[in-house]
Amino acid sequence: MRNCVLIIESDKSVGHFLQMKLESEGFTCLLDNTGESAVDLAGQRQVDLIILDPDAPMKGGHEILEKVRAVSTLPVIYLSENGSVDAKVRALDAGADDYLSKPYATKELVARVRAALRRHDEPAIVVDPSYTIRDLYIYPDRHEVRVGDEYIDLTKKEFDLLLFLAKNKNRVLTRQQILEEVWGYGYVGNTNIVDVYVRYLRSKIDEKIGRKYIHTIRGIGYVVRD
DSSP, X not given: OOOEEEEEOSSHHHHHHHHHHHHHTXXXXXXXXXXXXXXHHHHTTOOSEEEEOXXXXXXXXHHHHHHHHTTOOOOEEEEESOOOHHHHHHHHHHTOSEEEEXXXXXXXXXXXXXXXXXXXXXXXXXXXXXXXXXXXXXXXXXXXXEETTEEOOOOXXXXXXXXXXXXXXXXXXXXXXXXXXXXXXXXXXXXXXXXXXXXXXXXXXXXXXXXXXXXXXXXXXXXXXX
């Protein structure tokens, strides 16, 4: 079980106290007083669990949780002064894994951190991928992409683009079709965004694996083929 914990707490003294207690129990801790690093660290799998004070960060706990959940399923534990049932229900429904009301015993927090990490480390039920492109497997329910046993780390938008291409395997898609489906009909911005994200996918998949999965059809768009 890995044990890197990100503590998001705007009160520096409280944050350092939690860091000291967790590190004394064998955890590695990162401390963030604003919550700015949460999405990047979670998306890059640099941390294994987040302790989040939803009352304190500049961005607000629910906003941070929503952005983390867009890129990762890692455990998130709320520490809040609001001990009402409604507040707990809202947090858990929003994607928090656990909720502790202040004041709390640090022993209990440590135990809950260990329990959350154990649950997260349990082997997932192996299911058939929903979509395949040769030896590339896409699992939409788990937001996962693999080539053989190798995990491909994609952002949410990269995943959405690859999934749309896979759903239309062997069918040539225009840039406009991709833009409308992946970015939405109301997207306002650089129309070259499709080409940019195709390059991102190629750098993470085609170039990394050494095989071509995404083909350019000049003057039209893109296609993935078996």
